[in-house]
Amino acid sequence: MELKVIWITGASSGIGKEMALQYAKRSNTALILSSRREEVLNKVKSACGGKTSICVLPMDLEATNEAAAVVEKALACFGHIDLLINNGGVSQRSLIVETEITVFERLIQINYLGAVALSRALLPHFIERQQGQFAVVTSVMGKYGSPYRSGYCGAKHALHGFFDVLRLEHQKDGVSVTLLCPGFVQTQVTVNALTGDGSQLGSDDPATANGLLLKPFVKGAIRAIDQKKWEVAFGRKEKLGIYLKRVSNKLLHSIVLRSRVR
Numbered sequence: 001m002e003l004k005v006i007w008i009t010g011a012s013s014g015i016g017k018e019m020a021l022q023y024a025k026r027s028n029t030a031l032i033l034s035s036r037r038e039e040v041l042n043k044v045k046s047a048c049g050g051k052t053s054i055c056v057l058p059m060d061l062e063a064t065n066e067a068a069a070v071v072e073k074a075l076a077c078f079g080h081i082d083l084l085i086n087n088g089g090v091s092q093r094s095l096i097v098e099t100e101i102t103v104f105e106r107l108i109q110i111n112y113l114g115a116v117a118l119s120r121a122l123l124p125h126f127i128e129r130q131q132g133q134f135a136v137v138t139s140v141m142g143k144y145g146s147p148y149r150s151g152y153c154g155a156k157h158a159l160h161g162f163f164d165v166l167r168l169e170h171q172k173d174g175v176s177v178t179l180l181c182p183g184f185v186q187t188q189v190t191v192n193a194l195t196g197d198g199s200q201l202g203s204d205d206p207a208t209a210n211g212l213l214l215k216p217f218v219k220g221a222i223r224a225i226d227q228k229k230w231e232v233a234f235g236r237k238e239k240l241g242i243y244l245k246r247v248s249n250k251l252l253h254s255i256v257l258r259s260r261v262r
Contacts (some may be wrong), residue, residue, distance in 0.1 A: 003053065005078045007032040009061065009118070010088030012040040014187035015137055017047075018218040019085060024048035030078045034059045034070075035088060053078070061088050061114025062106070071121040080129065083225070084122055086115040086159075087137040091189045092152040093205075094196035103198050104151040111155035116162055123170070130174040135225045136163050137180050140238040144245045146256055152193075167230070179231040180221045183238030184211025211235075 006023055010016035012035035020033055021044075030053035033041050038058040045054045055077035059070045074081060089111040094103070119134055126132025141149055142156030160179060167177040190208040193201045217234055224232040233239045244252040 002080075003028055003030045003078055004083070005030045005032065005081045006083045006085065007034065007057075007074055007081050008085045008087055009034045009059070009115075010137075011035050011044060012037045014189060015182075015185065015214070015218060015221075016085075016087040017044050018214050019087065019222065020044055020048060020054075022215075022218055022222060024051045024054070030054070032057050032074050032077050032081070034074075036060050061110045061118070064109070064113050064117035067117035067121040071118065071125070074122075075125060081122060081125060081132070083133045083135060084119060085135045085137070085225070086119065088114065089137070089155075090152075091149065091193040092195075093148045093190065093193045093201045095148060096150045098196035099151065100197060103194050103196065104154075106194065106198065107151035107155050108158070111152065112158045112162070115159060119163075119166070123166075123175070126175045127170065127173045132174065133176045133178065133225070133228065134163065134166065135178045135180060135221075137182070137221070140181050140183050140233060140235065140241060142179075142181060143233070143242045144252060144256075176228045178225050178229050180224060181231065181233040181238070181242075182212060182217060182221075183233075183235030184208045185217050185234075186211050186214050 006029060008016050008019050008031065011020050011033035020031055023029055023031055032055045033044055034057045035041055036058060038056060041056045041058065045056055048054060057074055092107055115136060136159055138159045139156045141153045142160045145153045163177045163179060184207045190204050191202060195201055212235055220234060233242055241252060
């Protein structure tokens with residue numbers, strides 16, 4: 001039986017790392033782990049319990065001009081790829097008026113164009129094989145907005161638009177797309193978030209600290225990927241927000257304002 005090869009970006013920490021740990025428990029599965037930090041990726045590989053079919057492939061999502069070369073390296077690991085999980089990204093915590101344009105550019109480059117460039121470069125391989133799956137860790141911020149996250153929301157909204165069209169254009173080629181939309185998850189995403197001048201926030205917030213537990217969320221996300229769901233939201237309040245966005249945008253607006261998120 002042919003190996004199922006899964007490529008995970010942002011695999012050095014948080015959701016990506018936990019995905020690697022859970023997928024590593026499966027037999028007949030090979031992993032390609034990517035992020036900027038090779039040393040940390042090697043630690044994740046070790047944490048996967050000695051599984052030999054793991055390829056560490058450092059890459060920088062901001063370097064979109066290198067996407068084609070990175071895909072070539074990824075294909076060289078095991079000869080083919082079945083699933084690309086676009087997970088790498090960075091969040092934001094700053095008001096629009098206090099945010100430099102270069103910060104907005106970075107948020108788009110990493111969260112949107114990085115995933116687009118990588119997926120576009122891999123797409124011909126999926127078309128040639130007449131099979132393949134893109135999973136994208138977006139956010140409920142790809143469905144509605146929240147203060148202090150304007151650039152992050154913009155990038156996540158863009159991901160939904162792009163990958164909905166990719167599904168439309170290439171379903172006939174055996175290519176599937178799964179959009180994963182969590183709310184707050186207990187990771188370091190807030191600590192690493194960009195502030196208005198581009199520096200890291202460096203601290204957590206109560207909403208993230210009390211968010212979805214990482215392991216159960218990833219288990220649910222993997223289940224959605226296995227079932228090739230089109231789009232799945234996670235979190236009770238977050239699902240309610242998506243519903244309210246459809247039925248009463250003004251009501252959602254007032255609720256989000258009252259929530260005093262930071």
